[in-house]
Every structure is written in C-alpha cells, then in structure tokens.
Amino acid sequence: MLRGCRLYLTYRSEYLVLSDLCVGVRDRRSGAWQPLHAAACAHLIGPVDESTQTPLIQSSVRVGEQLCFLPSVRRVVTGPVVAIEEPSPALLREAEERWQELFAPRERRHSMLLLGDKVR
Secondary structure (H helix, E strand, O other): OOOOEEEEEEOOEEEEEEOOEEEEEEEOOOOOEOOOOOOOOOEEEEEEOOOOOOEOOOOOOOOOOEEEEEOOOOOEEEEEEEEEEOOOHHHHHHHHHHHHHHHOOOOHHHOOOOEOOEOO
8 A cells, every 4th residue: 555645535536645646536426537637636735724715735634624636727626525545455556557548558549648639
C-alpha cells in the first residue's frame, strides 16, 4: 500500500489521492474511471469551510466535509465526503493501469487523449 494514499468517497464519485495529488476519479455508480474529470491531476487543498465556502488549507478532511481541489484552471468543490478509506491493492493496480493507458500508452495510436480529430 502506498503511504499517504487515501480514497475519498462522495455520493457520486471516488477520489484517489496520493499525498495531495488526485491520481484518479471514478464514478461510484458505474465504476468507470473519469480521466477527464476536472479534479483528475489536481491538487487537494483541503476541506471547504461551510460558512464561507473557502478552502481550509492544511486541515485534514473529515466525513461530511466537501473537498476542494485546485486544478490549473479553476477550483473544484465536491459533494460531502461520506467515507475516507485506504484504497485496496486491487484499486491501486486498476488506477495505475488507467494512468498508464492515459499518459503512457504502449503505442501512440492507442492514446485515450485525442487532440482534434487525430491522435498525437
């Protein structure tokens, strides 16, 4: 198990976070990974203060709080966290496979990222 790896579950999604980097987002209903989700590859800032809706930097996340991620473009705030777990080895392997497919495909033509109408 990777130290510092946590799985944050909300009603709709699961956020796999290594240290403070979201390395995977998965839909809880379908189990499908969402590589283009706004929180994927974004940094977890911390929970959101309920009254001011501002992130509480350097504060640990607890069940019932919303997560705040900072991607390169805009802030992402999730629904309330319903559970915090250590990810299973199987989940970590699956996330690693999806990560490799997305960012290091075996062949360029197998890339999941399409730019325009051509694979680059």
